[in-house]
Amino acid sequence: MRGVRTVCLVFKSGKPASVPSALWFTKVDGSNTTIWAQFPGVDPNKQLVEINVRRTVFYPDRPGRNYITVRGFIMRHAATPWAPPTAEQIGLIGTHWSKGWIIENNVISHSVCSGISLGKYGDQYDNTSANTAEGYVKTIERALANGWNRDTIGHHIVRNNTISHCEQAGIVGSLGAAFSTVSGNTIHHVHxxxxxxxxEMAGIKFHAAIDTTIRDNHIYQTCLGLWLDWMAQGTRVTRNLFHDNSGQDLFVEVNHGPFLVDNNLFLSQVSLLDMSEGGAYAHNLFAGRIISRPELSRETPWHPAHSTAVAGLTNIHGGDDRFFNNIFIGKGRATATAEQSVSKDPQWSGGYGLWVYDWREFPIMTGGNVYLNGARPWKNEPDAIVLNEFDPKPALVQKRGRVELEIALDKAVLRSRTSPVTSALLGKPRVSKVPYVAPDDSPLAIDIDYLGKARNATNPRPGPFETLRHGWTNIRVW
Structure with missing residues (x-):
């Protein structure tokens, strides 16, 4: 094989090795790449052997190829390059700085880095930011000069795809994922x-998910479920199922809000890593730990409503979040008294429930929350229901291709007093002072549950399900 190429994997029988293999290696000189490979137990003359050198499977040759639909394909095996937010982001399939794509009903797998890219264009400044906040701010300024606005970029629909076996991200997007909808996807085995x-590793990793909706996705067995990094403003994360992720289900990093997280099932060991302000969390089930910390070393942008224009830059002091009508589950009475530091940085705090915000500079807003099996409320939360001795024992069960949640509830949970979650209740974050509204600027109301059923208009049930009953319940969640 002549020339200097990117060689990433040798596939035997269509599947990569589960761990780095000593069965193949390469040597590269000025004009040749030579591969030595062994195939124990496999005849390479009869089985599929693919040497991956293609950087992508479906990707436009230049930016601005708008309104393309990609539907019903099986796309696998690409030697995609590393896709940081400060460079051109090439995926196995990618939109390449464009508008209005529909990517639906595809099987996308075995990308060395990213599966689907909704990311930025490339230029002479790629990979020159020195991994600094200041460097990425310059990237944003250049993107604004290069057409990053509501009229020309984003508005993609990514739905009903199965995305797996990617080493960086199932879906990645820096700046180019704004104003998009990502729904109905199954994403698993990432990194x-x-x-x-x-x-940059996650099931979904977005920078600047402005007015982007992430809805009805199933994300599991990844290193981190959903990572919203910088400029998640007007973003909504709703009715998603997260479980068996080795890192946190949701990481919100250096955002100023408003963004809304509602009706989700967070079932991994860590539900939320919060390094942002201005988030609103309503009717979620948090079965894992919550980690909170400020981020004073980086100044990041906020925007006018529904816009990519930069209104200002500031750092994250912590707090100023809203938590309404959620259910938090601990790991027993011992967790009710254990205050857990999660790193050598004393500003990190992690545990079950909202007590982890007790030391944040700005207060949070709370109401209608339920704390079970050792989970603890915020220190100034007077109306919380706390049942330290009750363990609902949530568990996912696979049945005939379905995923069901088994969970028990105490009568006290069903008798809790709550308020409907609306734009009026949520107010405005302290930094952006932009209201919690839909992308079309209409008011928000959390009036349906995880299953799409109507919520009680005056006293909705806490958690993701409106129809839960006392005792054990089995609910199909996927």
Whole structure:
């Protein structure tokens, strides 16, 4: 094979090795790449052997190829390059800085880095930011000069795809995912081989998910479920199922809000890593730990409503979140008294429930929350229901291709007094002073549950399900 190429995997029988293999290696000189490979137990003359050198499977040759639909394909095996937010982001399939794509009903798998890219264009400044906040701010300024606005970029629909076996991200997008909808996707086995490291690994990793909706997705067996990094403003994360992720289900990093997280099932060991302000969390089930910390070392942007224009830059002091009508589940009475530091940084605090916000600079807003099995409320939360001795024992069960949640509830949970969650209740975050509204600027109301059923208009049930009853319940969740 002549020339200097990116060679990433040798596939035997269509599947990569589960761990880095000593069965193949390469040597590269000025004009040749030579591969030595062994195939124990496999005849390479009869089985599929693919040497991956293509950077992508479906990707436009230049930006601005708008309104393309990609539907019903099986797309696999690409030697995609690393896709940081400060460079051109090439995926197995990607939109390449465009508008109005529909990517639906596809099987996308075995990308060395990213599966679907909704990311930025490339230029001479790619990979020159030195991994600094200031460098990414310059990237944003150049993007604004290069057409990053509501009229020309984003508005993509990514739905009903199965995305798996990617080493960086199932879906990645820096700036180019704004104003988009990502729904109905199954995303699993992302960065499970740990072939390399970096700060961009997740089932979904977006920078600047402005007015983007992430809805009805199933994300599991990833290193981190959903990572919203910088400029999640007007973003909504609703009715998603997260479980068996080795890292946190949701990471919100250096955002100023408003963004809304509602009707989700967070069932991994860590439900939420919150390094943002201005988030609203309503009717979620948090079965894992919550980690909170400020971020004073970086100044990041906020925007006018529904716009990519930069209104200002500031850091994250912590707090100023809203938590209404959620259910938090601990790991027993011992967790009710254990205050857990999660790193050597004393500003990190983690545990079950909202007590982790007790030391944040700005207060949070709360109401209608339920704390079970050792989960603890915020220190100034007077109306919380706390049942330290009650363990609802949530568990996912696979049945005939369905995923069901088994959970028990105490009568006290069903008798809780709550208020409907609306734009009026949520107010405005302290930094952006932009209201919690829909992308079309209409008021928000959390008036349906995880299953799409109507909520009680005056006293909705806490948690994701409006129809829960006392005792054990089995609910199909996927």
């Amino acid at each position: 499970v081989r740990r072939l390399f490291s970096g700060a």
